[in-house]
């Protein structure tokens with residue numbers, strides 16, 4: 320068993336934590352992440368880091384823990400030799416779980432010197448082969464080989480405003496991707512967004528490689544979803560103009576969605592809560608066994624109670640504060 324770590328970004332920490340945990344489960348690793356602020360540790364007997372770093376929105380970096388010492392840096396030489404190879408260049412970064420913003424230049428230089436003497440490897444701050452994280456947790460320092468996220472920069476540079484077709488109801492790119500990750504979306508799985516609007520969630524699911532099915536009452540938005548899906552090169556997409564109360568699909572692997580709320584999405588006079596009731600009732604017969612639903616809504620809609628009303632228990636719930644009094648809740652349900 321190896322010990323691994325992830326460091327999540329400072330925004331939306333509760334959402335970041337559940338995203339990392341959900342990706343671990345999607346990688347079939349039955350291990351709970353132990354959190355120390357923004358740093359999480361877990362043990363596993365296969366390496367899930369490449370998968371996590373290619374999928375997570377909120378994981379900044381992660382890797383394998385190789386050595387451990389007290390604050391006096393009394394590292395074991397054999398462990399140091401496993402951290403960096405003599406022919407590698409390396410750099411050291413320090414992360415203190417209790418003071419994530421503090422500068423730790425001195426400690427980084429001390430550990431750099433120790434590694435250099437123990438392994439014979441050279442320091443390179445600009446072109447290092449090995450990125451070494453020294454993580455201060457309680458009274459211990461852990462040394463880990465770390466890799467940066469492979470998708471974060473791409474996801475952060477995209478914005479729903481840069482989609483070919485923009486509408487204010489389009490879901491934010493990061494939340495859409497994180498919700499797909501919470502639902503465990505995998506390539507070739509079938510994902511339904513029954514309130515798909517202009518396709519924010521559908522585009523992220525298509526980027527992952529899922530087959531997407533979108534439905535919406537508003538034909539103009541559906542046309543927007545079509546051009547947005549073309550922009551991301553979606554291979555398998557079906558769009559249906561219709562009402563969530565009459566879903567024309569008999570099975571799918573995931574439902575990832577956000578029902579209408581606020582003034583930007585019209586329901587043509589129906590109460591949004593009724594539409595959510597209709598969806599959750601239908602989901603019991605549509606989502607394949609082992610599949611998942613992930614839904615984001617205004618907390619005033621009390622979606623947790625609706626989920627229970629249809630005989631399910633929310634697997635998890637995270638609150639996201641938007642502005643003023645508006646709080647969004649993200650739930651997942653397993654079928």
Ligand SMILES: C[S@@+](CC[C@H](N)C(=O)[O-])C[C@H]1O[C@@H](n2cnc3c(N)ncnc32)[C@H](O)[C@@H]1O
Nearest residue numbers: 489490514515516519520535536562563584586
């Ligand atoms: C918050 S937006 C969805 C955003 C979208 N999921 C995304 O990823 O960008 C809610 C959508 O629900 C649609 N809608 C409202 N009533 C509906 C109904 N009865 N059946 C299906 N869609 C409906 C609205 O037209 C609107 O596009």
